[in-house]
Amino acid sequence: MIFNFFVCSAVKEIPEKLEKFLKEIEFPFETRISYVDRLSGTDDEIKTQLKSAHVVIGEPHFAHLLSNPEISCPNLRWFQSTAAGLEYFMKMNPCPYFPTFAKLPFVVTRGATFYGPTMAEYCISMMIAVQRSFFKMKEVQIKLDSPYVDRDNYTKFPLLSQLTVGIMGATGSIGQDIARRLYALGCTVIGLCRRKRKEGEPIVTPQVETPVNAHLPPSELCFEEMYPILGDDEKQTSLRTFLSKADVVINVLPTTLETIHLLGGRLDSEGKEIPSPMESCKKSCIFINIGRGTIIKEDVLVDILKKGTISHAVLDVQEMEPLPSSSRLLTELSPDQVTITPHCSGWPQNGDFITPLLKENLSRFAAGMKAEESALKEGRTEEWVPDLLYIMNWKEGY
Template structure:
């Protein structure tokens, strides 16, 4: 892979960056953080798209828009993605001699956004907010069951599958509310993370499932994570009445097995932001399950962490400074690992 950038090239590099993205006003925000930067908005699907991209040395791109052009970038040295997950792009890179670096969009802002989602969903579930909304519609003053007898976050044990940048942010936020945190990673880091009480590898997944009130999946879609919770794996949750939150990727469990885990009451509820097929088809049984139990399934349209142009620009500016200096970039995509 041709990843090294020579000092000669850096000293003569162009300040023009190609932008292939559907994110509104992304170029404007890039220029706001880097006033000397010139951006060129490249529209996908036009006759001149390949020509413009083939001449770009630095590109900021949505991964899905980039797919048709991955083999036509002879001058490209670096692509800054606007997505955290690269699962749509990766199949088009496998087995190829990729001559440019690709960096994913991730960082503290993205982690904080997803932390807000997790906290709001846990609080809404524990305090039965759905039923409170319904009570308000009928002018009913009701304070029974979970509305008044709810658990606090400090009463909960939460398992986080995937303690990367985003997972750490969520763990820190939950620990700030007093939760007991279990984490799962491919490897146990040498340094102890003071916001995680118990850290395990994938081999100890069952131990995590058996001990946690909430299981939060943040794992990307890789060969190791696909189907990790499928089959009867979630049966390990049945004694804890576990609530499953999925903000990683829908491929971690197929829909049939997820529905079965809910029907068998291995899970007491599921809060889902990502799915095997998106948009979630109207025929999906997940849509109708809330009719059985008003808070059994909560569905959101993949919005737990929405990419904002100002956040992409901030990360790009930091990486751009590193790039000019010939330093290691942040969030480099490892094609073999899938993240």
């Protein structure tokens, strides 16, 4: 049997690395690797490769082409996404989120370990830049004014060790990567998670350790408190308590039915807007969003910033991307209130970002396919039970 691996990614080094890994793990079947550059490839080119692909590796932006998988990708067993977010797969038609399939058409694994380090460094740099008025000093320099005129305004700031930082989505790989670095810098870290842990269950989801994280403290030591939101009361007491304690709130939550407008923009049963939980924040609070813009309705966030409910927002993601020039974030807020970046906080700097996870999952996939083939030769119907790392939960959307 020939296994067809299809790489559709803007990272051109992946096919070469894939070929190397397949040899290193002694993949037990003949393989064929095809590649389409996601940025320049056409839908027709991608569709052609999907028809015969057994494994797909790449960014999930073309996931809509997997709709009606029995026709579009009849041989597909596994899709290794190079992205952390999985909302593209929820746009498949029909989507396996709904009870359309007797069994899932293929397994999706997320790029869980790829982006955390760069996103953590983004958050830390933005915390320091905002707290210490670096952007303001740059504005003064551009105007050719002397920074010494307002020098006193630049000398009042907290140390990192004086800050309590709240991470929304604390138990995932990105949340843990951020927490470990903040804790190492002396911050007090609290977390918002989906559900309360059972007795004896780890406080965070175990992750694949990578060389860049090897020197950091273990995740389970980094959180002073954890606040679950599943089962929270109507007043959102757990969420509001979490927000009230944080000097900096960092959101890394994905878009799911449970997280859309969690921080503002939801309506009650009578169609009236529910007050934003962010009203519980400290007025000095900085909000950093590197998760998804859907966590809060844009109009709500703008109003919060204009009222001074929080001091500043750093937005690497927005509810609408690319952000239109007519956005209220641009037309009604000053740089003192908001810092906007173009969804670039988590950007791997070379092809090595995929190495540890891809190699491990390839080994597991190879073992599963070999066991499945052995069972068939012996006349047994024994389908592969996926044991890959970071398998997508279609019902939860992450």
